Amino acid sequence: MIRSLLLIFFLALPSVAGAIVIRHDVDDAKYRIAAAEFPALVDMPGEGHGVLIAPKWVVTAAHTIPAHTELKQVLVGGVSRDVERVVVHPGYKTLPQALIDPAMASGEAMLIVVFLASSDDVALIELAQPVTDVASTAIYKGVGEPGRIVEIVGKGATGTGADGHDPKGPNRTELRHAFNKITSSNGRWFCYVFDEPASALPLEGTFGNGDSGGPVLVEDDGLRSLIGLASWKFAQGNVVTARPGRYGQINCNVRLSHYREWIEGVMSGRPQTGTGHSLQGR
Template identity: 55%
Template sequence: MRAAALLLLLASFGADAIVIRDDVPDSRYRLAAAEFPALADMPGEGHGVLIAPGWVVTAAHAVGWQHAVDSVVVGGAPRAVRRIVVHPGYKPPPQAMIDAALKSGDWEAFFAFAAASDDIALIELAEPVADVAPARIYDGRALGKVVRIIGRGATGTGTKGHSLHGPNRTELRQGYNRIDSEDARWIGYRFDAPPKALPLEASIGSGDSGGPILVAVGKQWRVAGLTAWKRGQVEGTELRPGRYGETCYGVRLGSYAGWIEETMASGRDSGETAGR
């Protein structure tokens, strides 16, 4: 069995959402939307986070595959999109690379490509959001910290994983994990099986790309990262996402704080794409 790099929300086999322990009832992972109203829902699947009244941050690939993002849902209401600004360092994986990995079962080249990309984008809204408080970015060290992950995507359990074929938008869930790797671009965590697992240990499943990875600062949850990609399991050429043992990676937002602030302040970026 080899590790496979699985970029979430690829058109060929989708993205990932909250996958849970086998021995804990699903009801304990369910989350009311009011508990984190800054969560943004992309059209169809995928997420982002409201970080300023007029701005949502998300993973670049969560918007890049979609034909158009005219609006996003924040606080239960659709919010019109003015424009999308993709980080100039984002590189979508070549289809030939994906096809070769699917055929051979060898995902190492794909893994290296994904790890070298700046998978982040900003969505400027047509009007500021006045009825939802933006989430604050966490810019400290995350290594060793327990994080909270949130998403509405595909679900399953650590023994069986989840289907590659959807559905990729389900009920809102949350779970927890512990950051065990951190570098300039990424924070990462492993989906452990009991008895090593946290009480509400979780991984991500198809449809969660761009969703928040949260760190507690006092009584406040701040956004340390955005769900992006993972090293799942593959047997032969069969992908088996959502199983115990996979490692998940999120965009480390603190590393992009300068770009985020500059983009929101200046309104200029060579990677701009129309939201309409």
């Protein structure tokens, strides 16, 4: 039961590790893509993703990092790459049992939502050797996210907005992409809503369980850049009985422009000072 609750909120779990959930009235084949269409996608062990942003660096959601075992390898371009170290943002907070238990008893999880919104769910993975056979993806440097159409990519759980997906998996399926429109942006996060067909984009979709750390992309002048990472989602009503991935659910994503200074500082080896800018290795 606890695992089911967490899967509603987190799109991936480091202890077990959100592909794409699609419109019910559009053929799944239209969402399928080949790996060559986004080779910078990184597969974490078991489930969850990251994105290659430099030859030796991967960015991901912090909660995809294994909590009790050492992260030794990730897949980039379908090839295992050795991990040198992991740097977790010092503002990342693990969801405490003291919040899980009352939510399980009552079905009300607003305190969990508040907790997740206050956490810095971002981490960097330094690879042992630079990747020379896959091009990295640049981080978006613009502002004004609301209203932007974004592309999402992942291999996590799949289903349709009419029924959602099984919260117990499987959480590693076929590669898909979909599109959505950012509805809100503030500090750490930007969010979008999985709309019903009457008001949805032609290939509207949302992340599913197992997609955490997966890319949210924007396109300018024909070039895609990484605006965010899949992190968590929530729905109105009883969270114990809610089925993830249904129409109306809100998906919140790590807003990478908020973390650009921290990311660049870690990658360059500059000393990090001030709240939210110190290093934490695993």
